[in-house]
Amino acid sequence: MIKLTRAYRFSASHRLHAPALSDEENREVYGKCNNPYGHGHNYALEVTVEGPLDADTGRVCNPATLDRLVTQCVLENFDHANLNEQAEEFQSLVPTTENLAIVIDGRLRRAWKSAFEREWPRLGGIRVRETKRNTFEYR
Amino acid sequence: MIKLTRAYRFSASHRLHAPALSDEENREVYGKCNNPYGHGHNYALEVTVEGPLDADTGRVCNPATLDRLVTQCVLENFDHANLNEQAEEFQSLVPTTENLAIVIDGRLRRAWKSAFEREWPRLGGIRVRETKRNTFEYR
Amino acid sequence: MIKLTRAYRFSASHRLHAPALSDEENREVYGKCNNPYGHGHNYALEVTVEGPLDADTGRVCNPATLDRLVTQCVLENFDHANLNEQAEEFQSLVPTTENLAIVIDGRLRRAWKSAFEREWPRLGGIRVRETKRNTFEYR
């Protein structure tokens, strides 16, 4: 069993505001991230794939297949986008990077089988880095 | 003469759209950056200060003075902000990173004298990194 | 369950010398790190916090709470300090980065409950990077 972690990047904007909280609570909880006009980040996404090596090719997965999957499920929708306005999941979810990680994981899992068409490789987990100081991991 | 380059970070959103161009030209010139909902970046700002060393302290400038200046002129306005909506300069300028560099340089130059109160140090130039692939320099 | 890893930095000096060993053994075991005048590093500290998301805020923890905790327990004592002379734990422990990681972990655990006042999030582990070549992990 080998793990491959492959890195992707996308730039997006978001605003953190929870409808369940009052305006004052929102300002307290999210601080500057509650700014009504939004702000943005260069997100770094790491996708970890794990499985046994293919005996012929010596590879855990074909990176072109993984790239196609991540492009279709994540980059085409989120790169150079406004997460609050342009991603359907964030109509009902606050686009914290925690929720962004869960949404990306769900999108990859739903499309995984039809992309790889085999038992292996499996999705080992994902990491989303919002800034140099904050990284979120979901597995 | 020594140069000190000091690094700062801010996260902001923007949309590139030039009023002088048609919608079609805007899409062609700016590509995904023309998305009407905007997107964002983690900007890295490097400010270069140059001058002779102070004979007593062995320093080219007091970093606390520089930090105060950059915080007041740049970070307080641009960090966790929407450049199009919240910076007055971008009411009439497209917030490309080229223009952002020029705006930051101008803000620092106007406040420089009252911050440092001496002939030295001088502002040697600034650099703004928009993504790992694109860095803009103005001097 | 989501993990957030948040990064901090501090600069400190130390000298490695074990009282249980002879001077010659100390020089052999620690090499240049045994230099009686000490030396120093820019330490990078990563604190991993894990837990379920808060249903309202979509966050695993309030980063302001974590920052306050790490500042009080670690940065105020260790940043721009001499670990051998100014940290009580290193009166009886050699300030190797292994021991530094254990000390930081203990300080955070003791203050954790009163900082977060809930069952979650929990401290998932810490990492201390001494130089680009050496990183220590404790969990």
Add this chain to the structure above:
Amino acid sequence: MIKLTRAYRFSASHRLHAPALSDEENREVYGKCNNPYGHGHNYALEVTVEGPLDADTGRVCNPATLDRLVTQCVLENFDHANLNEQAEEFQSLVPTTENLAIVIDGRLRRAWKSAFEREWPRLGGIRVRETKRNTFEYR
């Protein structure tokens, strides 16, 4: 139990071509990596060592011992080398970075006991980064 991860670098060339596949399949599976003239990378190797601290020294391992082991088993053979032509394992294995990770792990494990001469530390796992986008982990 503490983990130390120590980083090494080597530059090497390789060509990916599986004898079990036809020339067309090789081009399809490996893309540009199948180029008959080869290409190369700056590989980053991270070796993770784990164990309890030595009570006297406060260290999980002597880094000089680990460096000697990695130099003899890996760097002397692979740095500034052509993996296909100069490493015996790749006479029968395709030098994908997956296989390279397994080969390095095997070399370290076989020489580990005679290098450390004790029960601890143990080899916790290795990571090989081929490019900024691809990292392989084996444990």
Add this chain to the structure above:
Amino acid sequence: MIKLTRAYRFSASHRLHAPALSDEENREVYGKCNNPYGHGHNYALEVTVEGPLDADTGRVCNPATLDRLVTQCVLENFDHANLNEQAEEFQSLVPTTENLAIVIDGRLRRAWKSAFEREWPRLGGIRVRETKRNTFEYR
């Protein structure tokens, strides 16, 4: 006048051997880089473009034009290639990174005019990083 520095990457292999020198001198001058089987690197290329801003777009150049130029002149020939065998310039030149920088500069200059079709932007210089320790600059 603004400078934009845009980053590209390519992975290639090479062998350093000067026909004007004896085998012994080659080994002495180039060390491990003289290995007859070659080795390789992940090269990082930075291209600096300079000029005034376009009054309408607020840009120093269209990054898509620059990307097309660098892809055609550099990446298509050098990425995943063996510089000694597959680049015509290195039939008569030793593929040191110094010479690689001069070759890339020449290729860009010759194609520059037909790519940009205007007086500005101009090529401000290039940098090629061979490893984390060595960067070469030509302007």
Add this chain to the structure above:
Amino acid sequence: MIKLTRAYRFSASHRLHAPALSDEENREVYGKCNNPYGHGHNYALEVTVEGPLDADTGRVCNPATLDRLVTQCVLENFDHANLNEQAEEFQSLVPTTENLAIVIDGRLRRAWKSAFEREWPRLGGIRVRETKRNTFEYR
């Protein structure tokens, strides 16, 4: 003319205290860096060498010669050292990174001729990075 920038690292401790200033002024000017017990950094040193290429070797300088020079003049004295106590220049100079850059430049210049034994390459300048936020350049 080509420039080669080569990177080196050393870890050292220092304390900033100017004898020409009162204790209170020292605390005000240097802040936490005035801590009487000292602190430390991982310094990154970049040495830029410039000159024409040697027609036979295609190199601007022999990196082994440069490494020997930097090791003898800088690393052997400053790595894992206390700058205030162990470097003669800092008996009379405050070891700010500005002064450190000037001292390193002077040491390299004095030994340059006897190391390279020719007109070229010349020392183009040096940069010393104290932390990720502060870099000092002298030329």
